[in-house]
Amino acid sequence: MDFSVLLSDIPTLLLVILGVPAVLAAYIVGGEYLVRRLPDKNRPQVRPWIWVGPALIIVFAFLGAPAIGTTIQSFQDNHGNFIGLSNYATQFADFPTGGAWLAIRNNILFWLIFYTLFALAFGLLLAVLFDRVPYESFVKSLIFMPMAISSVALGVIWKFMFWYQPAGEVQTGTMNALVTFFHHEPVAWLQDLTVNNLALILAAGWGITGFSMVILSAALKGIPGDLLEAARVDGAGEITIFRRVIFPLMMPTVVVVGTTLVIFALKAFDVVYVMTNGNFGTDVLAFRMYNLLYQSNNYGAASAVAIILLVAVVPVLVFNLRQFRAVEARR
Amino acid sequence: MSVATATRKESTAVRYSPQWLAERLSGVALHVAIIGLTVAWMVPTIGLLVSSFRPFSAIATTGWWTALSPPFQFSLDNYSNVLQQSNLGTSFFNSFMVSIPATIIPITIAAFAAYAFAWMKFPGRDWIFLSLVGFLAVPLQLTFIPVTKVFVAWGITLFILSSIPANRMEPLPFPQADKVAHGGIFTVGAILLASAFFRTFGRSPLKTSLLVFAAMVLIGEA
Numbered sequence: 001m002d003f004s005v006l007l008s009d010i011p012t013l014l015l016v017i018l019g020v021p022a023v024l025a026a027y028i029v030g031g032e033y034l035v036r037r038l039p040d041k042n043r044p045q046v047r048p049w050i051w052v053g054p055a056l057i058i059v060f061a062f063l064g065a066p067a068i069g070t071t072i073q074s075f076q077d078n079h080g081n082f083i084g085l086s087n088y089a090t091q092f093a094d095f096p097t098g099g100a101w102l103a104i105r106n107n108i109l110f111w112l113i114f115y116t117l118f119a120l121a122f123g124l125l126l127a128v129l130f131d132r133v134p135y136e137s138f139v140k141s142l143i144f145m146p147m148a149i150s151s152v153a154l155g156v157i158w159k160f161m162f163w164y165q166p167a168g169e170v171q172t173g174t175m176n177a178l179v180t181f182f183h184h185e186p187v188a189w190l191q192d193l194t195v196n197n198l199a200l201i202l203a204a205g206w207g208i209t210g211f212s213m214v215i216l217s218a219a220l221k222g223i224p225g226d227l228l229e230a231a232r233v234d235g236a237g238e239i240t241i242f243r244r245v246i247f248p249l250m251m252p253t254v255v256v257v258g259t260t261l262v263i264f265a266l267k268a269f270d271v272v273y274v275m276t277n278g279n280f281g282t283d284v285l286a287f288r289m290y291n292l293l294y295q296s297n298n299y300g301a302a303s304a305v306a307i308i309l310l311v312a313v314v315p316v317l318v319f320n321l322r323q324f325r326a327v328e329a330r331r
Numbered sequence: 332m333s334v335a336t337a338t339r340k341e342s343t344a345v346r347y348s349p350q351w352l353a354e355r356l357s358g359v360a361l362h363v364a365i366i367g368l369t370v371a372w373m374v375p376t377i378g379l380l381v382s383s384f385r386p387f388s389a390i391a392t393t394g395w396w397t398a399l400s401p402p403f404q405f406s407l408d409n410y411s412n413v414l415q416q417s418n419l420g421t422s423f424f425n426s427f428m429v430s431i432p433a434t435i436i437p438i439t440i441a442a443f444a445a446y447a448f449a450w451m452k453f454p455g456r457d458w459i460f461l462s463l464v465g466f467l468a469v470p471l472q473l474t475f476i477p478v479t480k481v482f483v484a485w486g487i488t489l490f491i492l493s494s495i496p497a498n499r500m501e502p503l504p505f506p507q508a509d510k511v512a513h514g515g516i517f518t519v520g521a522i523l524l525a526s527a528f529f530r531t532f533g534r535s536p537l538k539t540s541l542l543v544f545a546a547m548v549l550i551g552e553a
Binding site: 016017020021024028044045047048049051052054055056058059062063064065066067069070073126129130132133139142143145146149156157158160161170171172173174177206289293299302303306321325 | 361362364365366368369372373374375376378379382390391392393394395396431432435436437439440441443444446447448451452453456459461463466474475476477478519522
């Protein structure tokens with residue numbers, strides 16, 4: 001190991017560790033100092049902008065402005081000439097196999113439906129089961145563990161799981177060892193066109209279920225116990241109680257987790273990138289955009305794919321906003 | 332009051348009666364289901380852990396589960412190889428250089444904004460807040476192209492690229508743009524969380540920013 005780099009750069013490191021908070025603190029203290037010097041009448045008009053300003057600038061500079069830039073770019077070619085809708089025309093050409101159709105199919109038919117359902121169903125099941133045992137926090141942290149693994153490492157782990165050797169040879173992948181143990185032919189999980197999308201979703205879902213489980217479990221804990229007691233006194237069975245009392249009360253949380261998962265599903269990228277590199281019919285929109293941008297250097301086409309992704313998210317966005325306003329109104 | 336305490340009702344059945352037996356059995360089934368699911372969930376991680384202690388020749392020829400029965404063939408070779416080959420000093424340094432400012436700046440700035448959203452009145456407050464909520468759903472991919480272009484144009488690449496060795500960059504998608512775009516979305520998420528916390532916990536910025544910090548670290552890359 002070579003720590004000399006570390007030693008020689010300690011001043012820079014200290015500058016970053018101490019300097020960044022110092023600048024931030026100086027900004028807000030200095031801002032407040034200047035506001036106090038204003039006449040009483042003007043203070044309430046100026047103060048909020050001092051506090052909100054930096055965040056608005058960051059969000060506009062890193063999210064707002066680039067989003068506008070991408071939109072404009074999607075109507076241009078690589079030299080900045082306006083070419084109308086032809087970037088979109090290329091992406092939507094040759095239904096159902098050409099252009100971006102394969103990626104759209106995988107995103108909508110596979111990822112959106114199966115990834116969301118997998119993470120929601122398992123998250124709910126685990127949250128409800130774990131709620132009934134004393135060692136809850138221990139098993140919960142074990143299920144949550146994959147969340148701490150980076151998505152690249154997750155892809156590597158599942159590549160091991162899905163490893164394929166031709167029939168007759170020793171299977172070193174866990175899944176194929178299981179399959180051959182039950183006397184089936186080994187499956188090429190990542191190459192076989194019928195299963196590979198679901199295999200990728202299984203890997204990604206394994207990683208994200210901990211997230212939905214933790215949030216759903218928190219919602220479950222928020223249900224008052226005397227409500228369940230009352231249902232039991234009225235003679236309701238455990239399954240009826242779950243269907244008629246627990247689930248309806250958890251519905252707002254299920255909706256929030258569900259919409260978050262839908263957004264994750266549409267943005268799916270890392271697992272595809274690491275495990276199949278978009279081959280064998282597993283391309284997704286985010287990966288297609290990455291390829292167009294960094295492999296083909298086709299800025300216009302990449303922007304068009306990004307906009308298609310945005311359009312797919314808009315219904316979720318509108319839904320989220322309405323939910324949010326409804327919750328705010330109930331305050 | 333948690334559901335768990337309410338769920339574990341007192342059994343009224345007489346010992347060794349059929350009803351008592353049925354209750355005991357469903358209790359056992361619950362534990363078996365929970366432990367089974369958890370173990371199944373951990374199989375991929377355990378497989379990787381076991382493989383990391385096996386020599387390469389063994390990994391290529393037999394499954395990791397064969398290592399769990401004698402003769403044992405564990406070795407630390409993989410670890411010592413990694414420690415010798417890669418430049419861990421530089422990697423640690425880079426992690427600090429990138430992650431410390433990338434965490435501190437958005438969280439602090441978001442806490443400032445959240446404080447204002449929660450406790451100050453100003454024109455357009457609700458609309459600004461709502462449009463921030465909307466930004467949470469915008470795919471980050473939408474912002475990569477202009478950010479990359481600006482980086483290339485302004486030469487900011489020099490700073491970020493020079494601090495990350497080339498061989499470390501390869502497995503990281505969107506090497507430069509995603510750091511920046513994450514900063515933006517991170518800020519939005521932190522603002523929302525913090526303003527919710529400010530309203531619930533009152534005016535204690537320190538407590539609130541600590542909570543927000545914990546929450547954002549947990550949600551992490553998501």
